[in-house]
Amino acid sequence: MAKEKTAIQELDRSPFDFRDAVQSDFSTDQGLTAAIVEEISRVKGEPEWMLKHRLRSLELFNSIPMPAWGPPLDELDINNIVTYVKPNTAMKDDWREVPDYIKNTFERLGIPKAERESLAGVGAQYDSEVVYHRVREELLRQGVIYTDMDTAVREYEDLVRPLFMKLVPPSDHRFAALHGAVWSGGSFVYVPAGVQLDVPLQSYFRLNAPGAGQFEHTLIVVEKGARAHFIEGCSAPRYNVVNLHAGCVELYVREGATLRYSTIENWSKNMMNLNTKRCSVEKNGAIEWVSGTFGSHKTMLYPSSFLKGEGARSSFTGITFAGSEQHLDTGTKVYHMAPNTSSTVSSKSISKDGGIAIYRSDIHILPEAVGSKSSVVCESLMMDRSSRADTVPVMDIRNDQVDIGHEARIGRISDAAIFYLMTRGLSENEAKDMIVRGFVEPIAKELPLEYAVEMNRLISLELEGTIG
Amino acid sequence: MREMSENLLSIQNLHASAQGREILRGLDLEIRPGEVHVIMGPNGAGKSTLANVILGDPRYEVTEGRILFEGEDITAEKTDARARRGIFLSFQTPEEIPGVSVESFLRAAKNAQTGEMQKLLPFRKALKAKMEQLGIPESYASRSLNVGFSGGEKKKNEILQLEMLAPKLAILDETDSGLDIDAVRTIAKSIGRFKSPKNAILIITHITRILQDLPVDRVHILAQGRIVRTDGAQIIDEVASGGFASVLG
Incomplete structure (x- = not known):
């Protein structure tokens, strides 16, 4: 009889699981105090307004309770998380100048090989700081800005300041407040009116230090009639201490513009992934979310679309795979705020070996959003009897001139x-x-x-x- | 242990049950290479159960007896191992597999059975030729397996798999039911092409149209989990005119 392959519980994540010895220039103590926040801001050489923003966020963090819903987060103790780990290098735009140990990490993950082949620009973040950023010459000539967020705060204040944490205010929830206080790194993308980016931009986030947090901030503005595709990838080696990812993504899609935002997240299974992503869409604009959640120990992630202008559209395509030790709570939110807006949601989840996959969505159709359409399809596949799946689709419809479709299917293989x-x-x-x-x-x-x-x-x- | 090597399939005193209910109750059957056998019988006699048990369907438990293929005991073998030995079942209601194209599925199956990677272009060419013979539109190669197929299309797709995988024993479970006369003719032709002195065919049916062009060697009447009568092709006509009562006596 042929030898059967045996499935094993502990997965071989070896392509992602290599660790580098921590070689940082500077890192903060564990936990969170005003002194730490001031220190982060000082090291970054930030303008005063950002320091104030950080300190106000810290106050909010200390007053907002943990979420009362979703997966239990009691393993997470911020006093054990190092919020800022600065790799011992300045940001480079020539790959040859990136230190070897960081370069090897990204080479093993296929970056910047991908850049040479199919990308218009690449960013790479290692722990708390972006270590590499490069964008093709012709995009610069068209006025495209693609840089790390810290640089953007210093050099593009007029673009950044009116938008920074306006879609995700620090008062929104505890981890938004935490993010506001200690955020570091991430990408800033500005696509001027009418510019069509046919090849994607990509940022890759790697968290190497054990017991650390990664709090990158991504801000993208796609001006009138422009088009862009942004891809983010995330991974980390596994440690036996809790790591935290509380990133924030704010996307602004202006009139008639289109943005596709794709994520493949493959954090290691000691990661608490509590990420907030939001997009505002103006008249006839479109946001397309593509979201793959594979890694992490616990995830709460619900990319949200605010359809503010008439004819604005959003689509969400998501896949979640929860294996042993994983509780992944994912989905999307859409606010239909103007007439003739439309949204489609297509979500699939797989759970296996005791994994828990929860789909959660919230579709709001406001009174003024007449003539709007929404279609939600969510399917869950359980691979065995020890795994769990659930769907929590909520719809709040405040006018009767709408076209709504909803399908949910949960089944065992x-x-x-x-x-x-x-x-x-x-x-x-x-x-x-x-x-x-x-x-x-x-x-x-x-x-x-x-x-x-x-x-x-x-x-x-x-x-x-x-x-x- | 090898025994009775002239038999391709040998079933001895087979008892099988599902959820504690016995369905096959001491069934014997022998098929040699080159033969065409037909199993007929009233609904609920255990015809489909027999087909599934020969392939090792885990929903059934074999409580007694054994199944030999080319002289080797396969009673405890997993389904895929039996398939790789060359046993094929054309399902009465094949499963729908969304997102998996007919072509990629068949290529994976062929890879698994031959143990070698099928080269894309020669495989595609062979597939297209077989599809054309069966009157299956070319576009079906890239459609999800059985999803949205009509009853007739599903049956043709089963026969397409039969021709591509070229097994030693083909079991056809009600392949002719629910088909129009042209589709039956196309499938009968295909089975005729498949038949050779080296392989054997076991046809489960309650209608007889599919048998018209095939030289049938043996007809077995299955009732209440046993083969109650075995005879030549002439009893097909008796069943067709007088029903099972006429052959059960």
């Missing part, structure tokens, strides 16, 4: 389908792998090719515990 494929010679694992790949295929085809390949690879890792 079909034994009959596995048997059918096995009668054609596929092993049980191959059969499950094929069913799962087919299940996520509508999402895979939304991703850029290299990410679709990456996603399939991650799924095979999750299913078989070996690289297929």
Whole structure:
């Protein structure tokens, strides 16, 4: 009889799991005090308004309680988190000048190989600071700005200051407040009116230091009639202490503009991933979210769209894969705030080996949003009896001239389908792998090719515990 | 242990149950290479159960007896191992697999059965030729397996898989039911092409149209979990005119 592959509990994440020895210039003490926040601001050489913003956020952080819903977060103690770890290098725009140990990390993750092949610009963040940023010459000539957020605060104050943490105010929730106090790194993108970026920009975030937090801030403005695609990737090696990611993404899509924002998140399983992403969309503009959540121990992530102008559109395509030790609470929110706005949501989740995948969405259609449309489809696939899936789709509709569709399906992988494929010679694992790949295929085809390949690879890792 | 090597399939005193209910109750069956066997019987006799048990469907438990294929005991073997030995089942209601194209599925199956990577272009060419013979539009190669297929299209797709995988034993479970006369003719032709002195066919049916062009060697009447009568092709006509009562006596 042929030797069967055995699925193992502890996954081989070796492509992501290598750690570098921590070689930082400066890091703060654990925990959070005004002195630490002032120190971060001083090291960065920030303007006064940003320091004030940080200190006000810290006050809010100290007064806002933990969320009363979602996955339990009691393992997270901010007193044990190092909020700022500065790698011992300044930001470079020539890859050859990046220190070898950081360069090797990103080379192993396929960056900047990807840049040479298919990207218009690349940013790479290591722990708290962006270590590399580069954008193609022709984009600079068109007036595109793509730089790290710290530089943007210093050099583009007129663009940044009116927008920074306006979509996600620090008062919004405890982790938004924390982010406001200790944020560091991230990307700033400005696409001038009418500019069409046909190739994507990509930022990659790597958290190497154990027990640290990563709080990058991404701010993107796509001006009238312009178009852009931004990709973010995240990973970290595994440690046996809790790491925290509380990033913030604010996207502004102006009239008639289009932005696609794609994420493949593959944090290690000691990561608390509490990320806030929001987009405001003006008249006839469109935001397209593509979101893959594979890693982390706990995740709360609900990219939100505010459809503010008539005819604004949003689409959300999401995939979540929860394996052992993972509780992933993901979904989306849409606020229809103007007439004839439309939203589509397509979400798939897979849970396995005791993993928990919760889909949560909130669709609000305000009284003035007449003629609006919304379609929500969420499907959950459980691979075994120890895993859990749930869907919590909420709709709040305040006018009756709307067109709403909603479908939710939760099911266990079909034994009959596995048997059918096995009668054609596929092993049980191959059969499950094929069913799962087919299940996520509508999402895979939304991703850029290299990410679709990456996603399939991650799924095979999750299913078989070996690289297929 | 090898025994009775002239038999391709040998089923001995097979008992099988599902959820504690016995469905097969001491069934014997022998099929040699080159033969065409037909199993007929009233609804609920256990015909589909037999087909699924030969492939090792985990929903059924074999409580007694054994199944030999080319002289080797496969009773405890997993389904995929049986498939790789060359046993094929054309399902009565094949499963729908969203997101997996007919072509990529068949190529993966062929890879698994032959143990070698099928080269994309030669495989595609062979697939297209078979699809054309079966009257399946070319576009179906990239459609999700069985999703949105009509009953007839699903059956043709099963026969397409049969031809591509070229098994030693093909079990056809009600492949002719619910099909129009042209589709039955197309499938019968395909089965005729497949038939060779080296392989064997086991047809489960309650209608007889599919049998018209095939030389049937043996007909078995299955009732209450056993084969109650085995005879030549002539009893097909008896069943067609007088029903099962006429052959059960």
